Amino acid sequence: MSSEGISKFDLVIAGVGGQGTILASDIIGKAAVKGNMSVRAAETHGMAQRGGSVVNHIRLGCELGSMIPMKGADVLLALEPSEALRYLEFLSDDGTIIVNTDPILPVTVTSGLCTYPDVDAIISKLEETHKVKAFNATELAKEAGHPQSMNVVMVGAVSNYLPISVDTMLECVKELVPPKTIDINAKAFEMGRNIAQE
């Protein structure tokens, strides 16, 4: 867990290059500043962006470095199920996992080099050790109007946990998504927020 004098809330966002992890982390980072909180974040750039596995760290109320120590995160937000497992070492023992159950197959799988584990097996594995909120965020995003809003569904879901007001969060969603998609994303945010409350 985030500790006193260092950080108020530590969040790890895991996903695949192209899923919009940076936008998700930007919404939260910007909202934190609006909420008058210091914030540190680290993200994956360059090589790894091209369809590779990516991880972002965000520390709210933190004046030090952006990297969350092992077993330090309060929440692990996984935009893809296998990526939740890949970065599990960052989550504290009493942390929560919010995970999108819609898998993205890496080329190693599509070309038959590796196999992709059964999604249900991944979820039950995660549940053995942690609190888990699992749902198909991609489907929800489609319902909201566009599958690409999946990252905003996930931001909505994690908003239940962050020390930032919902209004500020929603305001930042609207500021950062393309103007034409504001309504879709506002809806996506609400849907994510609701499903993680259940």
Place this chain on the structure above:
Amino acid sequence: MSTREYMLGNVAIARGIVEGGGQVISGYPGTPSSEIIGTLAGMKERDFYVEWSVNEKVALEVAAGAAMTGVRSVVTMKHVGLNVAADPLLTLAYTGVKGSMIIIVADDPSCHSSQNEQDTRRYSQFSLIPCLDPCTPQEAKDMIPYAFEFSNKVQMPVIFRPTTRISHGKSDVELGPVNETRPAAEFVKELERWVMVPKNARVQHPHLLELQKDILNELENSPWNSLELSDGAKVGVIASGIASVYAKEAIIKQGINASFLKIGTYPVPENKIRTLMENSERIIIFEEMEPVVEEQVRIIAQETGSNVEVIGKLQGPVPRIYELNTDICSDVLADVLELERPDVPAEVAEDFDYDRCRIDLPMRPPVMCPGCSHRSTFHVMKKVYGKDAIFPSDIGCYTLGIQSGTVDTTLCMGGSITVASGMYQAGEKKPICCSIGDSTFFHTGMNGLLNAIYNKADITVTIVDNRITAMTGHQPNPGMGKLVTGEETSEVDLEALCKGLGAGFVETADPYDLKQTEEVFKRAKEYKGTSVVITEQLCVIDAKRSGIRRTPFTIDAEKCTGCRLCVNLGCPAIEFDTNTRKASINAMCTGCGVCAALCKFDAITEVKK
């Protein structure tokens, strides 16, 4: 109104350049440094000149020239780029500057996207040019206006060394005022200073050494170094740059009573180190990469006859490889101070045991994009030259072609053609076909091509021309006829350029047209001497941004025999179902049509509207 903004470290650095009144900014893209110039070029109201140069040596010389006229200049690059610029750098230390000049060199501990993890502070020691080492994006921004002032005061360039976690970290940043004064450019002839013939250089070298005292005195008391002596502490911790926030967190976390010296400048603050030494029995040093500070501390300890115990990288336990983090610092502190070990020792992090999860995760390596033209170039290249041919390559997106079996070497920017030549001249009999991107070719590939042709190397040089510098984030280059600001400029004719360098065989192919590309490669292979094949097709990301829409393709399951020919192409949009033994195409398809040309059973066709 709040002047606090959430921004990327590189954006904060760009802001620092604006606040400090930068006037001429040049650079060559390289992760993690690229966004600095990108940000400056994107600013609407701009009262500075900004350019992407063709390589780091050129960029550094442009900035140096500007600073010789008395203005404030900046050059940006990544650590390996400084090797390219090392030649002018070392002499620039002798001449110094008249205005101000900041040399921004981003280091990449852990090689997140680099071919080595060299430490730029070594160049600072080597060249005797002072260096600033920020610990947060905020400090990075604040250091830049200071660096301009300082550089002007001592009439020397200043190296500024952010690391990946600063450049690509994000944070809330408090903005400062913008310096509105703009010294006018005026070059004053001073032959003894600007013309480094031996007679003048001999005089400048002692001057440079003399200057070190002033530099040290100035930096010692700058805000970037701070010493906190703690009552009753027997342990002193020294940490520099970003390692200082990691070390601080580890100290707080474990509730250790230690004096703390934070270092942000080189030469290091010797007096502060001496004071800490007098107040400690043991000193533990954390710094990213090489033991630069540690060596200085050991020298000072020897000079002063201090018997303080110095603990760092040289005899362990602080690792000299990869990047540091809070866990490593915690672990080292626990080890040295014989505290209870923290929850998760750093070794666990090193090789996190996935078996612990008892689920095998598929590897997810970065790959070339769906529809990337490099993939088809490599496919044809391998077909024509054969599996046993040698394929030296270079640095760019196409390095990801390692999965296609057509990247056998990657040494440095521009190293593909020269390595290929060397292999041929050594007597290698196998066919040699190297690959290099357009931007890399303009960077340092041209010289290699000239050399290969002149010395009669019988090799094929493939310029994979996607009309942009894609890997570092889509910067324009001389092949595009566009400046960083979007303004139009003359466009280089690659074919004419290669012919001008003396190439007897130069042909251009469209890599989406497999047949045509194959024929061109066959002719190139036949050609005795250095042949040049240019495979030209827009980067798919860039094509999409400029509004090009192609119809995606689909696979007719009836016709698909499961031969896997298309799957072996390695396009992320093609999937293979091991149960039904059929291939299919997913939503990522960009409609390049290359797989359709491969299928012998006509199973792949455009999606019907």
